[in-house]
Amino acid sequence: MRLINLAGRAALDQGGTAVDIEEASAGRFSAAFQDLLERWDEFRDWAATLGDADGRPFEEAELAAPVGTPRQIFAIGLNYRGHAEETGIDIPDTPMVFTKFASSITGPYDDVVMPPGSVDWEAELVAVIGRRAEGVAVERAWEHVAGLTVGQDLSERDLQVKPPAPQQFSLAKSHPGFAPLGPALVTPDEFANPDDLEISCAIDDQQVQQARTGDLIFTVPFLVSYLSGILPLLPGDLIFTGTPSGIGFALNPPRYLRDGERLSTYVEGIGTMRNRMTAAKARG
Template sequence: MRFGTLAGRLVVVDGDRALDVEKHSGGRFSADANTTLAHFAEFSAWAAGADLAEAEPFTEAELGAPSPRPRQVFAVALNYRPHAAEAGFQPPDEPLLFTKFPSCVTGPITEVTLPPGKPDWEIEVVAVIGTGGHRIPRERAWDAVAGLTVGQDLSERAVQLQGKPAQFSLGKSFPGFGPTGPVAVTPDEFEDRDDLGFECFLGDERVQYGRTSEMIFPVDDLVARISAVCPLLPGDLIFTGTPAGVGNRREPPRYLQPGELLVSRVDGIGEIRQRFH
């Protein structure tokens, strides 16, 4: 199943057509993503039998974030060894977690106002939590994931790295700094849910690429470790980390500029696009 939102309402997506969940379930499931994802097993079973012939056309520009109002947004630093190396660190023994504040989350096709400083890019595969839970064992962790989507952990490095300790969460939460989409795809749709290819382009230049099989801490491990401390709630997001190729580790450093277009793609999911001004 591929799901997303249109005008803030949860939809099941089939190509360029979408089925409004609340309308076509006769009110059994809510238009609110968090409410319906809390009953993900039942929702998924209903969607498998839904009549997609009744789906209505839409344009990709109309799509919002697959989970537009997450209550918690977790993010993982240095989860790919090449990125840890380019940043001058040893690969971590435990996940290094921070948060992006939920107000930064947006949909897949956006215009982002660049703040002063050193704005940078970080493509990430993002896990959307379904039913969630507390102290989820790793062997059941994938059951807590409703879907995977494309994300950018946009980062203003001057704010992020100021002070000791640094202001990671603040520097990564300017308006529009958490674009996600275009849809979330349930893990069963992938040939190998632990090995997705992804890449990101700034203009014509491919600036990042990788595969999720290269993660130090895979998705199920992250779900288990995070939920051991924080109960995961329906609609929560986990930004799972970025590979090598970010702008501030180039020689010389390269930062986002007004007028540039950033395109981020994940195999089997789709792409998101951010224009900067």
């Protein structure tokens, strides 16, 4: 099942046409993504009976982030061996966890206004929780994941390393637009192997990142189990699972995003986001 957010309304993508869920369910489910995630088991049972409902064609520009209103957004650092090595940091024994704030979420084809500083790219696979998880075993973790989507953990590196704290991850990664998500939320059963998907990133036509999520140090099931052993994961929560090697900060010399560049982010079986980067206008 492929879920999309079509101009603020939850819809099913059936072969390139959009089926409005509120209309197709005769009001049983609302148009809000969070409603579906809060009632995920009930929604999945209903969707399985829908069949080939008539939909309407849609344009990429109509798509918004295919998520609800997450109460918690987790992000995992250094979760690909190559990324840990390029930053010169030891491979962690346990997940390195930080947060992003929900106000940073934007759509898969929206422009992103860059603040002053050094804005870097980080292509990521993002897991969306669909069933409350507390103390979940790794073997049962996929049962709590509604689906997977494509994400960017955009980062302003100057603020990230600014004193007095050694790292300011959460603020530096939470400017408006710093969490593009989309173009669809795809349920795990749609993948031959949801633990091993191609992931890549390009700036204009130059590829800068390419890997497979099978290279993750801590897998999606492990992360769901680990996090749910510390605090409850709630429907709609997001887990940014980490980025592979190829970030701008690690290049010699470092290379950051520039005004007018198009950032394309791809995950196999989900699709490609394309976000145009624009420089913030000077005040005054």
